[in-house]
Amino acid sequence: MSRLPRSLRSRITAAVAVLVTVVVALAGLVIVVRIDHRDRTDVDRQLAARVEKGDQDAEKLLDQSGHPDGGDSGDSGDSGDSGDSGDDYGGLLAGSQSLVRLISGGKVVAQHGETPTAPLPPPTRDGYRTVDAGGQTWRSLTRPLDTGGYRLEVLQDIDPIERRLADNTAIVAAVTLFAALATAGGVWLLTRIILQPLERLRTGALAISADTAGPQLPAAERPQEVADLSRALNSMLDQLRTSMESTRRFTADAGHELRTPLTSIGVTLETLQRNPDLPTSQRAKALEAMNAEHRRITALLTGLQTLARGDAHALPERTRVVVGELLDTAVAQAARRHPTTTYELTADASTPVQVDGWPVGLRLAVDNLLDNAALHGRPGGAVEVRLTRDAGTVRIGVGDDGPGIPADQRHAMTERFTRGTRTRSPGSGLGLALVDQQARLHHGTLHLGRSPAGGLEATLALPAAEGEERQGEPTRD
Incomplete structure (x- = not known):
């Protein structure tokens, strides 16, 4: 907790900046993930569509390789020009960084399309897979053919998709950073305006003295929370001033009431000291007067104590x-x-x-x-x-x-x-x-x-x- 900013302005700025950063980052990541998922789904859909023509592709690959009996893959490694308009493999292979391979006995017997920068291992099972080779990333779909015991593998280079994912992620990071900085700067300026009523309250509070009847704290109209706080504080100040004035008046009155009987007792004591031979009857009257004043003081102190306890609500259970x-x-x-x-x-x-x-x-x-x-x-x-x-x-x-x-x-x-x-x-x-x-x-x-x-x-x-x-x-x- 000690690492948190001390000022309310800094805390609001930090909180809003963090919130905006999280929201923008999450929203951007969701968009990037959705775009990447769509691209990869499109590739899988194209691969599945191409595999549906597997029997025709297998016959063409065997005819072009010149090894209808499934010759060595090295003899059939001459790939056709991916930009050749006479390509019989359609849009999947023509200029699309695609590759079609015919697999037999775990070996590639024929292939046509984009030449990979590094040899691609034959698939060990049917279905989709992702292969990394020579810095390239390929998406592959393999399925068995109905005749000849062959398996057909269709591959697509997805490096463009990987680059798009990286670029989109970088854009989201840059936008998030910019949004955080812009939000922090904007909130820092706005909170200065929003917190001005509180600053006026603080300045007014510093000017208040216990020895004066005013001034009150400045009244605020907006925002509502500051206006309510201003009214509550002014009401509290009024109550404190009233209580202080009542206490001062109460103390002064109590001192005045106590001074009279104490003065009377003092005068009587002084009289008795100066007149040791005072007649018994006069001495008795003086002592009775002192007793009366003593009872008055005791009653007064008892009443003051009771009032003070009531004011402090120091009361037993009902x-x-x-x-x-x-x-x-x-x-x-x-x-x-x-x-x-x-x-x-x-x-x-x-x-x-x-x-x-x-x-x-x-x-x-x-x-x-x-x-x-x-x-x-x-x-x-x-x-x-x-x-x-x-x-x-x-x-x-x-x-x-x-x-x-x-x-x-x-x-x-x-x-x-x-x-x-x-x-x-x-x-x-x-x-x-x-x-x-x-x-x-x-x-x-x-x-x-x-x-x-x-x-x-x-x-x-x-x-x-x-x-x-x-x-x-x-x-x-």
Whole structure:
């Protein structure tokens, strides 16, 4: 593989040149073989036609040789003039480099026609054969005669056919070489034009910097493959820029959120150090404030870690989750965390509602909804939790009786580190962002609306587990 050309242009040129060479060479060889086969078939046909007149030729050969009893071949070796117009042997012998021989007892007793440059051995069997002698190639056909015990052999010099085969082969080789060179040159020039869009993409990619919002790669219209690649790369760049901007904003917001509690803890520690004789009550208040800030930092870091894992899709295997049982446990613990808030859970217990997902992620989403409702609702108020099912969708609704969120701000509340203008309680602004992320990871949605009590109602819609749809459908008689 290391011997292959490195550039795409060279590889395309080499591949096309090799392909054209093979195709032209094979096509030329097929033509040459067909022509040669036709020539040799024509010779065999002429020999067969001549042998059909074997008895007449034998009588003429014996009369001309003067040895009707089958004299020595040397005495009959005087061949007639192949150009003599009085030749009785017709077109086969007249100027056609042909030869007719009469064989008896393994010896040539008479012959007429072209004189070979070297003696030709008598045939040992009947039928066709090819003989090489003295640099000449002869095609021969031998058959026995009906009378006299003679065998008649008709020969044709096929050196012209051999030369034609060699000439045609040389022409095919020359044409193949020319076609390969012409193709390589043409493809080398054409690929320069064809690959120009890719070269523009490469130049554009070198000009892109991670610190700037542009430029994008140049858009290509033709060819279609390069146009698709250009669009795909530009889409990838847009996603990377969006992700980078989100990461930068996320980092900046996280630093800002962490700076406030850390600064507060630092101020409190400095106060305690400068005032070792601080009254016990004031020291207790300072320590409680530090504990509160510590809990805030811990909650913030936990939320950031959860969001990061969700963004990286570092998730365990999906399992079957019974939503009713998860809600019962979550509501009971939320009531202990917020003893002044009343939680009311309404669910259809006739059929267990199940979803496929991650119990920890779903529990995190539900806990955030329950805590948000208690924190942003009316002090000492009530939170209504409803579990419903509609065809193949499971809905978990959590509504409070607080001031709610204006309709034009609801979508923004799912962004990270975003807090409403009407909120009165502390928080990191990650609660609804975590719920929205879990909804998307479970192929569901989070909808924010107005609750019947006038506050915020958050509805988490999730696809039911496989088989739940049929279980929830009413039976028919």
